[in-house]
C-alpha cells in the first residue's frame with residue numbers, strides 16, 4: 001500500500017522541525033460511521049503524537065470520540081460500516097488502510113489495549129493463566145509450557161499474589177482491581193511498545209485506581225512503553241501523563257503538556273472539566289461544579305464552535321462569533337487551543353488565522 005494515498009491530512013513534514021518522526025504519529029484522523037440515522041462523524045481532524053516511553057492523556061466526556069480513536073489506532077473498526085481517513089503511523093508504518101493480517105500481527109506484539117471492563121474483555125470459560133498463555137503463544141509460537149511460565153511471570157509482574165496458584169483461577173474469582181491487573185498482564189505479555197488504556201480505572205474505587213495507575217507508571221519505567229491513557233476524569237491524568245489532549249465532539253479543543261493544560265487551561269471546556277474534579281492538592285474543599293448541559297449528539301453537532309451552547313464565556317465575543325465560526329486549533333509555545341477567546345485577534349478572518357494555525361498541533 002502506498003501511504004500517500006491515505007494520508008489526506010497535513011503531512012509529518014508540516015511539523016515544526018525537531019528530530020525524527022515520533023513513535024506514534026496520528027495526523028488528521030477522521031472516523032465516520034454510516035448508521036440508519038445518517039453518517040456519524042465520531043472523530044474529525046484529530047492529530048497527536050507520542051514518543052517512546054511517554055504518556056499522552058486523552059480526556060473528554062462520554063461520547064467525545066475517545067474509544068473510537070483508540071479502536072482506530074488498533075485497526076479494530078468494522079470496515080464495512082466505518083470510514084477511517086488521515087494517517088496513523090506506528091514507528092513509521094502506516095496503519096490506515098493496512099491489511100487485516102498486518103494489523104493482527106501488530107496487535108498484541110507491538111500495540112495492545114487495556115479496556116475499561118475487564119470482565120467482558122476476558123473470557124469466563126478459561127483460567128486467566130490459560131488466556132495470557134494463549135495470547136503469548138499466538139504471537140511467539142512457543143511451547144505450551146513456556147507460555148504457561150510466561151503467564152505466571154506476567155501475573156507476578158502486575159502484583160498478583162501467589163501467581164502460580166492464581167493463574168488457574170477464572171476471571172470471576174478476582175476482584176475488580178485484580179482483574180484489571182490481569183488485563184494489564186495480558187496486554188503486556190508480548191512486550192508491546194504501545195499500550196492504549198481506555199478508562200482502565202473507571203470501574204474501580206479511588207485507592208485501587210491509584211494502584212493501577214502506579215502499576216502502569218512502573219511498567220512504563222521498566223519497559224519504556226508508550227502509553228495512551230484515556231479517561232473522562234482530568235484528575236486521573238495529573239500524576240501520570242506527560243501531555244494531555246482534550247476532546248469535544250470528536251475534535252481536539254486543547255492540547256499541550258500536562259502543566260500547560262492543567263495549570264493554565266485556556267479552553268472554557270477544559271476549565272469546566274477541571275472544576276468538576278476533586279483537587280487532591282487542595283487543602284480547602286472547593287465545591288465541585290459539573291460542566292452545565294450535556295455533550296451534543298454527533299448526528300447534530302452545533303455549528304461554529306461545537307461547545308458554544310454550553311459555553312459561559314461566549315457572551316464576551318460580539319456577533320455570535322462562537323455560534324457562527326468554528327475556531328481553529330492554534331498553538332503557542334506547544335500549547336494548542338481551539339477557542340475564539342484565546343485567539344489574539346478573534347475577529348480576524350479565517351484566512352489570516354490560517355497563517356497562525358498550528359499544523360503539527362503537537363507540543
Ligand SMILES: Nc1ncnc2c1ncn2[C@@H]1O[C@H](COP(=O)(O)OP(=O)(O)O)[C@@H](O)[C@H]1O
Nearest residue numbers: 033035040042061062063064065066067068298
Ligand atoms: N460503531 C458505531 N456506530 C455508530 N456510532 C458509533 C459507533 N461507535 C461509537 N459511535 C458513536 O461515536 C461517538 C463517540 O463514541 P466513543 O468514542 O465511544 O466515546 P467515548 O469518548 O465515550 O469513548 C458516540 O456518539 C457514539 O455513539
Ligand SMILES: [Mg+2]
Nearest residue numbers: 066067068198
Ligand atoms: Mg469510551
